[in-house]
Amino acid sequence: MKEISRRKMLGLTAATAAAIPLAALTGSAVAGGHAKLDPNDAQAKALSYTHESPDAAKNCANCQLYTGGDAEWGPCAIFPGKEVAAKGWCSAWVAKS
Numbered sequence: 001m002k003e004i005s006r007r008k009m010l011g012l013t014a015a016t017a018a019a020i021p022l023a024a025l026t027g028s029a030v031a032g033g034h035a036k037l038d039p040n041d042a043q044a045k046a047l048s049y050t051h052e053s054p055d056a057a058k059n060c061a062n063c064q065l066y067t068g069g070d071a072e073w074g075p076c077a078i079f080p081g082k083e084v085a086a087k088g089w090c091s092a093w094v095a096k097s
């Protein structure tokens with residue numbers, strides 16, 4: 001078994017610690033751990049998804065399929081494994097009951 005030197009181990013730990021806040025700053029991940037939905041994703045395009053709703057009365061936050069609560073980003077049943085913007089919208093929008 002290959003041994004890792006103490007110096008290399010410290011370097012890996014520092015690199016990992018530096019990468020976590022960088023991911024948060026770049027927006028590549030969100031609190032729930034899922035990536036933000038890319039509007040250029042094929043399914044997102046098919047449903048005309050956008051991060052900014054064109055209709056002030058209809059957005060992900062008031063859609064039945066949004067389960068992010070009051071969060072700015074959250075899960076949507078239409079896009080499993082991704083998070084959508086609370087201010088976003090797509091053509092599958094259904095009024096929250």
Ligand code: SF4
Pocket residue numbers: 049059060061063064065066076077078079084088089090091092093094
């Ligand atoms: S179905 Fe569309 S409008 Fe509703 S939460 Fe998901 S992405 Fe937003």
